[in-house]
Amino acid sequence: MTLMAVPVIDIAAASSPEGRLAVARAVGEACRDIGFLVITGHGVPKTLIERVERTARDFFELPTAEKTALKRPREDQVRGYSAVGDEGLSYSLDEKAPGDLKESFSIGPIDVPDTAYFTGPAAGPHFAPNLWPGQIPDFRESWSAYFEAMSELAATLMRLFGISLGLDADFFGDKIDRHISMFRVLNYPAQTEPPLPGQMRAGAHSDYGSLTIVKIEDRPGGLQVFNKEGEWVDVPAVPDAFVVNIGDLMMQWTNDLWTSTLHRVVNPPVDRAGDSRRQSLVFFHQPNYDALVECLPGCRSPDRPAKYPPVTSGDHLRSKFVKQTTFGAGLVEGA
Numbered sequence: 001m002t003l004m005a006v007p008v009i010d011i012a013a014a015s016s017p018e019g020r021l022a023v024a025r026a027v028g029e030a031c032r033d034i035g036f037l038v039i040t041g042h043g044v045p046k047t048l049i050e051r052v053e054r055t056a057r058d059f060f061e062l063p064t065a066e067k068t069a070l071k072r073p074r075e076d077q078v079r080g081y082s083a084v085g086d087e088g089l090s091y092s093l094d095e096k097a098p099g100d101l102k103e104s105f106s107i108g109p110i111d112v113p114d115t116a117y118f119t120g121p122a123a124g125p126h127f128a129p130n131l132w133p134g135q136i137p138d139f140r141e142s143w144s145a146y147f148e149a150m151s152e153l154a155a156t157l158m159r160l161f162g163i164s165l166g167l168d169a170d171f172f173g174d175k176i177d178r179h180i181s182m183f184r185v186l187n188y189p190a191q192t193e194p195p196l197p198g199q200m201r202a203g204a205h206s207d208y209g210s211l212t213i214v215k216i217e218d219r220p221g222g223l224q225v226f227n228k229e230g231e232w233v234d235v236p237a238v239p240d241a242f243v244v245n246i247g248d249l250m251m252q253w254t255n256d257l258w259t260s261t262l263h264r265v266v267n268p269p270v271d272r273a274g275d276s277r278r279q280s281l282v283f284f285h286q287p288n289y290d291a292l293v294e295c296l297p298g299c300r301s302p303d304r305p306a307k308y309p310p311v312t313s314g315d316h317l318r319s320k321f322v323k324q325t326t327f328g329a330g331l332v333e334g335a
Ligand SMILES: O=C(O)CCC(=O)C(=O)O
Pocket: 186, 202, 207, 214, 216, 222, 223, 263, 264, 265, 280, 282
C-alpha cells in the first residue's frame, strides 16, 4: 500500500539499537511514498523552539528600514532579510508566478573555521558570514543554538536514511560533516489585500537539499503536499512535532526511489485573511559543498539505470537558489 497522507512517526525509539530498525523502516516508507513525515520524540527542547519563535516575531515587527538594513547581500547568498514579494519559489522549477507573499530571515553555518576549505574560492557563497539584528535580545544566541540542534537532528535522520536504504548507518557521515545548511524563519503576514492571480504564500516547489525540518504554525493558509494520486493534502499540525521532507539531492541519490515531493503554502480563506499571520521555522539540510551526489549502489539495476548526472551539493544549491531570488533571470556575474 502506498501512503497518500503524511504519517506521524515517533523517532524516540531510534536511540536504542533494538528500536532503530523499525523506526528506520517507517521513515524509509514515508520517504518513498509521500516524501514527507511528521516526527515526534525528537528531543529538541520546547523552550529553545519558543525562544526562536519569539525573537523571529520581534524581528519581523521591526520598522521596514531596520529590516532592510539587513537585506540579503547577494542573490546567491542565503543570508539576512528578504521582503514580501522578493522571491518566487516556483521559479526553482521554472514556473512563473508573482512573488511569494512571505518575508524571511536566514542564517547559515555558525562558528566557521578560518581555513581555506571554508573561506577559499571553492567555498563560493556557502560559508558567507551571517547577519544579525543586534537590537533583538537573544536573537543570535537562540538562532545559533537552534541551528546546532537542527544539525544534530538532521544527522540522526541521515543515519536512519542510511539504515533504511540498506547502507551503513554512517554512509552519509563524511558527506555532511561540513554541511552548508540554511535556517530561515518565514513570516506570512495577514492578507489585507487579495493576492494577485497565481500568487501564493509559497509557490509549488520541491526542496533542494538532503532534507528539510520545519516547525509549522497551525494557522489559516498552511502547508500542502502533492501526493501520488495527484491531490494536494494538508500536512497535519501536531503539537511539538516537526515536519520533515526530503529534498532533490536525496531523490537523486536514490535514483527516484524516494520522492522529493512538490509542496506549497496556500493563501488563507478570504474570511480568515485578516487574521492569518503564520510563521514557520525551516531548516534546510544541505550536504558539504563538494559532496558528489550520484546514484547509490543499491538504487540502480539494468532495468533502472541512473537517471541523473552526478552533481555537487554546492553547485545544485546555488543554481536553485539563484532562480528563486532572481525570478529565473539568473545572476549577473561580477555584479
Ligand atoms: O512555511 C512552510 O510551512 C514551508 C515553507 C517551504 O516549503 C519552504 O520555504 O521551502
